[in-house]
Amino acid sequence: xxxxxxxxxxxxxEQCVDLVAxxxxxxxxxxxxxxxxxxxxxxxxLKAAPQARLIGIDRDAEALxxxxxxxxxxxxxxxxxxxxxxxxxxxxxxxxQGIDGVDAVFMDLGLSSLQxxxxxxxxxxxxxAPLDMRxxxxxxxxxxxxxxxxxxxxxxxIFRTYGEERYARQIAREICRRRDxxxxxxxxxxxxxxxxxxxQAHRPAGNPAKRxxxxxxxxxxxxxxxxAATLPQIANRLNVGGRLVVESYHSLEDKTxxxxxxxxxxxxxPPGLPMIPEDAQxxxxxxxxxxxxxxxxxxxxxxxxxxxxxxxxxxxxxVPERWRRRFSSGGASQRRRRGR
Numbered sequence: 001x002x003x004x005x006x007x008x009x010x011x012x013x014e015q016c017v018d019l020v021a022x023x024x025x026x027x028x029x030x031x032x033x034x035x036x037x038x039x040x041x042x043x044x045x046l047k048a049a050p051q052a053r054l055i056g057i058d059r060d061a062e063a064l065x066x067x068x069x070x071x072x073x074x075x076x077x078x079x080x081x082x083x084x085x086x087x088x089x090x091x092x093x094x095x096x097q098g099i100d101g102v103d104a105v106f107m108d109l110g111l112s113s114l115q116x117x118x119x120x121x122x123x124x125x126x127x128x129a130p131l132d133m134r135x136x137x138x139x140x141x142x143x144x145x146x147x148x149x150x151x152x153x154x155x156x157x158i159f160r161t162y163g164e165e166r167y168a169r170q171i172a173r174e175i176c177r178r179r180d181x182x183x184x185x186x187x188x189x190x191x192x193x194x195x196x197x198x199x200q201a202h203r204p205a206g207n208p209a210k211r212x213x214x215x216x217x218x219x220x221x222x223x224x225x226x227x228a229a230t231l232p233q234i235a236n237r238l239n240v241g242g243r244l245v246v247e248s249y250h251s252l253e254d255k256t257x258x259x260x261x262x263x264x265x266x267x268x269x270p271p272g273l274p275m276i277p278e279d280a281q282x283x284x285x286x287x288x289x290x291x292x293x294x295x296x297x298x299x300x301x302x303x304x305x306x307x308x309x310x311x312x313x314x315x316x317x318x319v320p321e322r323w324r325r326r327f328s329s330g331g332a333s334q335r336r337r338r339g340r
Contacts, residue, residue, distance in 0.1 A: 010040030011247060011305040012294060016106065017041075017048050019287055019312040023104040023243040024049035031104040032057065032094075034087035034230065039067035041106060046076045052103070053079040057093060059086040059136035086136065088226040090233040101239040109227065110249040110304065111217075128188035133213075133220045143216040147184045152176045162224070162252065163215030171197050171212060187213075214250070224252055231260040232327035238315040243287065245312040254291060254309040261286070261313045264323070279320050287312035 010016070024031055024045070029052035033042045036056035046054055056071075058064045061084055068082045083093050087107065094102065131143040150158070152172045159168035174197050175184060184190055194209035204211065218224060234244055244261075248254035264284030267276045291309035299306045319327065 009302040009304070010044065011108065011110065011302060011308050012292065012298065012310050013041065013044055015292055015310060016245060016247070017044050019245045019310075020045055020104045020106055020243060021048040023241060023314070024052035026103075027051050029053075029104075030055070030099055030102045031106065032090070032102050034090065034105060034107045034234075035109065036067050036082070037063055037108065039070045041108060042067070042080070043071060043074050043076065045104075045106070046071070046079055047074075053081065055081045055083055055093065055097060055099075055102075057083045057085050057087050057090075059084070061137070086226060088229045088233070090230050091237065094237055101237055101242070103239050103242045105234045105238065105242070105244045107227075107230075107244075107246045109223070109247060109253050110308070128186055131185060131187060131190060131216070133217045135221045141220055143220050144183075144185050146216060146219055147175055147190070148179060158219045159212055159215045161215070162218040163211035164251070165211040165215065166202060167198050218250075218252075224256060227253060227256050228260075231257070235260075235264070235315070235319055236324055236327050238319075240315055240317060243312060243314045245287070245310070248291075248309045248311070249307045254311075257311055258291070261311060264313065264315075264319075268320070268323075281317070283315060283317050283319055283323070284313040285316045287314055 020031065023029070029049060031045055031049070031052055031054040033039075033045070033054060033056045036042060036058040039056065042054055042056050046052065056064075056067060058067065064082050064084050068077075068080070071077055071080045081097065085093055094100070131147065133143040134141070146158075147155070152169075152175075155172035155175055156169045159165040159171055165171065171194055174193055178184060178193060184193070190212065191207070191209045194212050198208045231244075238244065246257045248257055261284060265282050265286055267282060268280045288311050291311050293310075294302075294305035294308050
């Protein structure tokens with residue numbers, strides 16, 4: 001097995017620590033890393049905040065085991081609680097741990113080094129592998145199953161919405177035509193198909209299938225649904241002064257995060273109101289001016305940081321009751337129509 005402790009490079013690590021650590025500088029502080037991965041960020045948070053304990057959530061059992069071992073080797077296991085779950089189980093995880101409120105929550109929405117580099121997981125279009133793409137290998141829905149069972153309209157929607165693929169409809173129709181002759185089960189088959197459908201003059205830089213692979217991964221793992229369901233849960237369990245810090249790598253992820261944070265950054269009143277009531281005042285404070293991006297040096301060190309968008313907010317007062325009710329109604333985990 002690869003030495004992931006050596007090759008794993010957390011994205012914007014210093015900036016993330018600078019945003020998260022101030023909220024953990026007190027006795028009894030609790031942080032949650034919703035996307036533990038190989039624990040690169042988690043280890044840095046624990047070292048920067050010696051009074052804090054941290055709950056590390058990951059739906060990938062293999063990543064969770066490797067991360068737990070890395071934390072143990074760093075001598076930090078006594079302040080670390082690993083949890084095997086999807087992050088949209090956020091409220092349930094805290095309830096199971098007997099924790100009412102937390103001081104910092106971190107989310108790194110990109111694929112981990114483990115998922116990218118283990119070719120048999122089927123996440124990468126660069127290697128021939130079974131079309132799996134599951135972050136949680138215990139779930140039934142795989143990329144192969146999506147390609148085999150979804151109709152052309154559903155496939156086109158996925159490729160267009162999650163991959164922003166110009167030729168979504170044509171690719172979807174070709175998938176449905178070919179699967180009737182031979183199952184599409186490997187990344188090499190899908191690569192060839194997309195390569196033959198997209199005209200040479202309209203190809204993106206790099207592999208022409210990268211948008212299709214991205215869209216399939218988002219669909220298989222319900223990434224955008226889970227993100228939208230989790231953010232309200234986090235807001236409802238942040239302590240005053242608590243911070244939410246999120247790294248996104250896809251425009252739809254960043255749009256979801258930005259839109260959610262914006263709800264608490266502005267006064268909740270009609271335009272032109274001469275006086276803003278106290279309970280309508282903003283309850284989030286922006287920690288970043290817009291989204292922080294990786295500079296040239298970071299991208300050179302770690303090419304996976306090229307598309308990152310980092311945003312952070314701090315809860316400045318308790319979430320107003322009407323927002324808490326709204327967040328609660330929108331924060332429950334949603335079961336997906338297929339494969340769940």
